[in-house]
Amino acid sequence: MSDVPSELTTAATHAAIALLCAVALQRLLVLPVNQRWKRSIWAWVLACLGMASLVGAAVHAIVSPPLLRTALWAMLYASLGLTLAAFLVGVLFDARGESLARSAAPWVAAGGTGFGVLTIVSGGSFAVFVAIESVVMIAGLVVYGALALTRRLPGAGLVAVGIVVTVLAGVVQTSRFSLVLFVPFDHNGLFHLVQLVGTILLVMGIRRGLSSARGRPTTEATLLRIPPPRRHSQSTRARRWRR
Numbered sequence: 001m002s003d004v005p006s007e008l009t010t011a012a013t014h015a016a017i018a019l020l021c022a023v024a025l026q027r028l029l030v031l032p033v034n035q036r037w038k039r040s041i042w043a044w045v046l047a048c049l050g051m052a053s054l055v056g057a058a059v060h061a062i063v064s065p066p067l068l069r070t071a072l073w074a075m076l077y078a079s080l081g082l083t084l085a086a087f088l089v090g091v092l093f094d095a096r097g098e099s100l101a102r103s104a105a106p107w108v109a110a111g112g113t114g115f116g117v118l119t120i121v122s123g124g125s126f127a128v129f130v131a132i133e134s135v136v137m138i139a140g141l142v143v144y145g146a147l148a149l150t151r152r153l154p155g156a157g158l159v160a161v162g163i164v165v166t167v168l169a170g171v172v173q174t175s176r177f178s179l180v181l182f183v184p185f186d187h188n189g190l191f192h193l194v195q196l197v198g199t200i201l202l203v204m205g206i207r208r209g210l211s212s213a214r215g216r217p218t219t220e221a222t223l224l225r226i227p228p229p230r231r232h233s234q235s236t237r238a239r240r241w242r243r
Helices: 005-029 036-061 066-096 098-121 126-149 156-174 187-212 234-242
Strands: 179-181 183-185
Touching (some): 005 036, 005 187, 036 098, 036 187, 066 098, 066 126, 126 156, 183 187
Antiparallel strands (some): 179 183
């Protein structure tokens, strides 16, 4: 067990995020919805984030041999990469619909796996994760901000605010902030505290969007609708044939 107080508070905040994800995942899976595939996407987001948080708690709380520590960090970055990948698929679903999201899912998952490898090869710098996360979050902010402004997806505003809070959490993590709130928190612990708020807002928004979609077509709330093909009557086709 680590004897550094800030490491223990960081581990505790990691565990808090893992617990939040577990509760949110359970409540999401029992939510009656029409868009089951969309629900499964966000279930993967919560599952991967929860796994990353559990591994992170172990990394910060336990003094482990170098080989085991390297393996834990590899698991952590792999889970984070898959979290971002699943999040991006969810963004694509709400931006362009289920068909595009399904087509892109394998490629995005491969990219998430590649992110984990890249982070490990680069020496395990968390700044790599923050940089890639920022790009994904900005894309999500554009989509959900537009959906909120056009009122095409209930809960999109909460998701957008949750994304903003998540980006702010990343800023805190890359800083050297520290604070004593009964116990000492370094920049990692403060990052997780802010991330807790962002995750709660995100989950609330996703649940609201899924609940409102019950009984409606899965593409109704997409940001960019693809117009249906024009249908011609039999008389129109006959006139064209005679020409």
